Amino acid sequence: MGNNGGKKLPHVTTRRLLEMKAQGEKIAMLTAYDYTTARILDRSGIDVILVGDSASNVFSGHDTTLPITIEEMIYHTKAVVRGVQAESSRAMVVIDMPFMSYQLSSEEALRNAGKIMKDNECDAVKMEGGKVIVDTVKRITDVGIPVMGHLGLTPQSIYKFGSYKVRAREEKEAEELLRDAALLEKAGAFAVVLEKIPADLAAEVTRSLSIPTIGIGAGNVCDGQVLVINDMLGLNTEFHPRFVRRYAELYSVVKDAVSLYVDDVKKGTFPSEDESY
Ligand code: KIV
Numbered sequence: 001m002g003n004n005g006g007k008k009l010p011h012v013t014t015r016r017l018l019e020m021k022a023q024g025e026k027i028a029m030l031t032a033y034d035y036t037t038a039r040i041l042d043r044s045g046i047d048v049i050l051v052g053d054s055a056s057n058v059f060s061g062h063d064t065t066l067p068i069t070i071e072e073m074i075y076h077t078k079a080v081v082r083g084v085q086a087e088s089s090r091a092m093v094v095i096d097m098p099f100m101s102y103q104l105s106s107e108e109a110l111r112n113a114g115k116i117m118k119d120n121e122c123d124a125v126k127m128e129g130g131k132v133i134v135d136t137v138k139r140i141t142d143v144g145i146p147v148m149g150h151l152g153l154t155p156q157s158i159y160k161f162g163s164y165k166v167r168a169r170e171e172k173e174a175e176e177l178l179r180d181a182a183l184l185e186k187a188g189a190f191a192v193v194l195e196k197i198p199a200d201l202a203a204e205v206t207r208s209l210s211i212p213t214i215g216i217g218a219g220n221v222c223d224g225q226v227l228v229i230n231d232m233l234g235l236n237t238e239f240h241p242r243f244v245r246r247y248a249e250l251y252s253v254v255k256d257a258v259s260l261y262v263d264d265v266k267k268g269t270f271p272s273e274d275e276s277y
Contacts, residue, residue, distance in 0.1 A: 009090040012047050013144045014124065015192040017092075020223070021212040027191075027224025029214055030232070033059045036227060038083025040124035040164075042091045048228060049084065049215075050126065051077045053096040053156070058230040065155045066099045070112060073098050077120045085121075093122040094148050097185045099156045100126050106136040111142045115146075126193065128154035130180025134187040141188030151177050151205075152218065165216070168197045181205045181213075193226060194218040196243065216242030232264040 012015075016156050020027055029048035031057045031215070032038045041049055055076050056068035077095045084091050095116055102109035118180045124146035127133055137147050152167045168174045177197065184192055194202045199219025204211045206221050215222030231239060234249040264270035 007088060009088040011089055011123075012092040014092075017047070017191055017212050017224075021210070025138055027212055027214060029226040031223055031226070031230075032080050032083070033229075035079040035086070036081040038080040038091075038093075041082045041229075042087040042089070046091050047224070048092045048094060048226075051080050051081055051093065051122070052099050052228065054228050056098075058228060058236075064158050065096075068098045070098055070101050070116065074116060075120050077116070077122050081121045083240070088108075092124065093120075094124045094126050095122050095160045096126045102136055104135065104184075106139040108145065109133075109136045110139050110250045113145050114143075117145055124148055124190065126150055128156050130176065131183055134183045137184060137187040137189055147187075147189050148214075149181070149189040149192040149194065151184070151192060152194050152195075155195075164196070166196050166198065174198075174201050177201065178205060178208065181209055185211050189222075193223060202209050202220050217241065238270055242265065 011264055017027060026047070027047050029050055030041055030046055031050045031054055032041055033051060033054040037159045038049055043222065051073060053065040053068050053073065055072070055228065056062045056065045059076070060068065062068070073095055081093055084093060097109070097112060097116065101112040116122070117126055125140070126148040127137065128150040130151055137149065141147050153161070153164060158164070168177045170219075176240050178201075181192055189211060192205075192209070194205060196217040202213065202215055202218035203221035208224060212223035212225050216226045217276040224272065227244060230236060233245045234246040235251055235254075237251055259271065
């Protein structure tokens with residue numbers, strides 16, 4: 001799928017993702033937080049755009065995903081949805097429910113998921129966790145709001161984990177993760193993100209579910225893959241985990257361009273006569 005010449009295309013739905021899994025067609029997902037990036041992603045044939053709470057890190061500069069608020073997530077989502085609609089309208093847009101917007105009670109979670117869906121034209125919400133959130137997932141999916149799960153390294157629990165190391169290497173945690181994945185599917189989740197877990201375990205989870213798994217640092221047997229857009233575009237110099245493949249080195253591209261601009265302004269060679277009125 002490439003540039004479609006501005007034509008509207010069939011929107012990717014939860015049903016389409018299930019078909020993709022059944023047909024062995026991989027699902028490509030990336031994060032986006034703004035209009036311009038969402039336009040490029042939709043035009044490039046991405047299946048799912050995640051308005052990740054990683055915006056807290058890569059957009060706002062926090063150390064963790066915990067500080068971002070519902071209002072900030074809604075702001076980013078509105079911009080992303082406008083970007084998709086300005087192109088082919090094909091990509092599904094999923095929004096992360098931020099820390100403490102769904103953990104207090106199922107009722108509070110439902111209210112917040114409802115607010116998110118009403119305030120945006122997004123397709124689904126994503127929530128981190130297994131057994132402890134299944135009742136909430138059921139409550140939310142029962143009213144018709146699609147939920148994507150997220151297991152393994154769940155960044156909203158970073159203070160409990162104490163590090164960003166690979167999760168579920170031990171048998172007990174691996175068994176819990178398999179159980180959690182099954183519980184999420186039973187509760188009505190339409191897909192599950194598996195973050196930073198051994199590839200063999202991700203493969204086992206993928207085979208055991210009829211809903212798609214989307215991996216990040218979870219090997220290539222998953223039904224799809226997701227990366228944070230800033231990481232795969234090489235927009236930073238310091239973050240080099242082995243699961244990130246850099247498809248560009250935009251940090252140096254942007255830095256070099258800005259340096260040239262600064263030089264031109266200082267020398268008085270920008271703007272030229274042709275660039276003036
Ligand atoms: O917030 C995010 O970007 C995510 C992805 C890493 C899956 O949850």
